[in-house]
Amino acid sequence: MSAVLSLTDLQFAWPQQPLLLDIPQFELQRGERLFLKGPSGSGKTTLLGLLGGIQLPQQGQLTLHGTALSQLKPAARDHFRADHIGYIFQQFNLLPFLDVLGNVLLPCRFSQRRAARAVERHGSLENAAAHLLNHLGLPSELHARRADALSIGQQQRVAAARALIGSPELIIADEPTSALDYDSREGFIRLLFNECEEAGASLMFVSHDQSLAPLFDRVVDLQQLNRVSRPQEV
Amino acid sequence: MYLLRLAFASLANRRFTAQLTVFAIALSATLLLAVERVRVEARMSFANTISGTDLIVGARSGSVNLLLYSVFRIGNATNNIRWSSYEHFANHPQVKWAIPLSLGDSHRGYRVLGTSAAYFEHYQYGRKQPLELATGRAFGEDLFEVVLGAEVASKLGYTLGDEITLAHGVATVSLQKHDDKPFTVVGVLKPTATPVDRTVHISLAGMEALHIDWQNGMPAYGNAKISAEQARQMDLQPKAITAMLLGLNSRIASFRVQREVNDYSGEPLLAILPGVALQELWSLMGTAEKALFVVSLFVVLTGLIGMLTAILTSLNERRREMAILRSVGARPWHVGVLLVLESLLLTVLGLVLGLALLYLGLLIAREPLLSLYGIYLPLNAPTPYELSLLGGILLAALVISVVPAWRAYRQSLSDGLSIRV
Known part of the structure; x- marks a missing residue:
């Protein structure tokens, strides 16, 4: 198994603030489904920023798909992120004024690589989006609806389709189930697993909700990963 | 091209403010064009008061x-x-x-x-x-x-x-x-x-x-x-x-x-010499005429500042929109360009509506103006001069749009992918 993502001796602090993250070693394998546990305030958001190349570590290496992010210029990092990472956020992460299909296709507008891969696999962008949406349980009659006309659960499935289109190597899901009721959480995660498998993507699932952890290949606690020990915030 | 469609969809989502902004720009453009048309025609008919006399x-x-x-x-x-x-x-x-x-x-x-x-x-x-x-x-x-x-x-x-x-x-x-x-x-x-x-x-x-x-x-x-x-x-x-x-x-x-x-x-x-004397007389009245022009320019500026305000106000509540765009791969400059396009779209729509209002106004006011004040306003297509005025407004809008574009650019750089409500 080769690593999609690897962190070595990574250190990060916000300007004029004490060290926040100090991660000696961390790897995510191709196709792996990882549950990253982290309560709020544990540096979770900052870590996601680092993975996306929004912030750069002061120390250490962050390699994504074989490329060291810190060696890229900001514009190239943006490009690289668009090509290789799909994001799913908590909720309201669709553009309300676009229809469902328009939202799913957004990454293909900004990443030629993902657009090309989607076309390659499904013939056309629309087919690729429709295929993903149908697999995630959104029937065709919903595809032309405005995104904000859907229920929260449906919106999250649209967001998942958007993250998966064009088969990026890494899917980062940041608390994607927190707005869903308990029964639909597991269903959503299973759908997500299936699609990640089909696309050959690794999944990094970030949540504080431990009840979901047993479903994953591996569970990592950010507080144990991080050498900076911090007093537990309330 | 896709950004333009995105800008249009985003504006359509904020239809009410967008319409008001377009209307304000339209009214100011109509005023400017109307003042200019009356000014040019008044000067023309003034210079045409007498001819053939040496x-x-x-x-x-x-x-x-x-x-x-x-x-x-x-x-x-x-x-x-x-x-x-x-x-x-x-x-x-x-x-x-x-x-x-x-x-x-x-x-x-x-x-x-x-x-x-x-x-x-x-x-x-x-x-x-x-x-x-x-x-x-x-x-x-x-x-x-x-x-x-x-x-x-x-x-x-x-x-x-x-x-x-x-x-x-x-x-x-x-x-x-x-x-x-x-x-x-x-x-x-x-x-x-x-x-x-x-x-x-x-x-x-x-x-x-x-x-x-x-x-x-x-x-x-x-x-x-x-x-x-x-x-x-x-x-x-x-x-x-x-x-x-x-x-x-x-x-x-x-x-x-x-x-x-x-x-x-x-x-x-x-x-x-009638021509020379007419010019002399017109230059006496020129100050009032110029004042009118300057006032209508300021009205246009007011319209554009209205647009600037509307867009700047919307920026904060659109941080989520920007962050989503960033997360799907939009670069910060995409976000900036999106806002420039938004300003230009509003202005172009405003100018088109403004022209429509001008011709509507001309249709209605032509007869009374001719019979009451002896000012004949032709119903012709926009003159190159008028088009250059409209171009000037568009250019001003472009310059002004740099402000929200820059702010959104900075904002999306610092916000990154984190979505704030």
Whole structure:
């Protein structure tokens, strides 16, 4: 198994603030489904920023798909992120004024690589989006609806389709189930697993909700990963 | 191209504010264009008040003053010129034609002009258009005949054959009326959109007959009165006129004849070139005209600042939108360009609506403007000048849009992918 993502001796602090993250070693394998546990305030958001190349570590290496992010210029990092990472956020992460299909296709507008891969696999962008949406349980009659006309659960499935289109190597899901009721959480995660498998993507699932952890290949606690020990915030 | 569609969809989502912004820009553009169109047309019709005349000659005073009373029928002459002087220059070898003008009386606020048949033959306005009669004929058969300008006839409701009484002096409320010598309407001129429309034309002899029994500026009483019938039998050669218009054989002679008039030893006279004097007069009014232009420019600026405010206000509540775009791969400059496109879209829509409003307004206001103020507004396509004004507005919008674009760019750099509510 080769690593999609690897962190070595990574250190990060916000300007004029004490060290926040100090991660000696961390790897995510191709196709792996990882549950990253982290309560709020544990540096979770900052870590996601680092993975996306929004912030750069002061120390250490962050390699994504074989490329060291810190060696890229900001514009190239943006490009690289668009090509290789799909994001799913908590909720309201669709553009309300676009229809469902328009939202799913957004990454293909900004990443030629993902657009090309989607076309390659499904013939056309629309087919690729429709295929993903149908697999995630959104029937065709919903595809032309405005995104904000859907229920929260449906919106999250649209967001998942958007993250998966064009088969990026890494899917980062940041608390994607927190707005869903308990029964639909597991269903959503299973759908997500299936699609990640089909696309050959690794999944990094970030949540504080431990009840979901047993479903994953591996569970990592950010507080144990991080050498900076911090007093537990309330 | 996709960004443009995105900008449009985002605007459509904020339809209400977007519509208001578009409307504000439209109104300001309409105002600017309307002011400009009226300004250009007013200047044009002003410059077209008189044409074909090479020299205007009057008693020595200022050139603007002479122009005002001889062409615009505003104000009064400081002095008359002798009939002998008129004859001297009318018979000058370089002079092709001469029109005598005699002013001083009025009819219900409209000036009375005493002149000769040459007036109807040689007087020109606009692009060398001669005067034309709408109905009737020029005066000439009888002493007490009058030809009315178009506005006089339509405002006062006169038709051919009506009898009117002229008043002494030019006050609207005249105490002394020439009611012993009524005039008959024999002709009405077609509209010219010049002061001719507001003029009552009679013959010089008729003008003379009105005042033949006057002494020391007062009408005669009792036996000294001369009736209209008696006047018809008398020699009515005027002794003086107010001004004259000269047409020369060649325009090149203008300066020479002008100098000759100004150096005339018989009496102090002044000759002016109408074009030069018109320009001089227009430059006097130019300040007001420029002020109007500046005011409408500020209205446009207000419209654009309104747009800036609307977009800046929306930025904060659209942080989520920006973060989502960033998470799907949009670069910060994409976000900036998105906002520039948004401003341009609003402005273009505003300008298109503004043009539509302008033409709607022109359709409605054309007739009243022409009949009330004599300003003719053509319903033509936007002139290159007007298009350049619209282009200027668009350019200003582009410059202004840099502000929200820069802010959104900075914002999306610092926010990154984190979505804040």
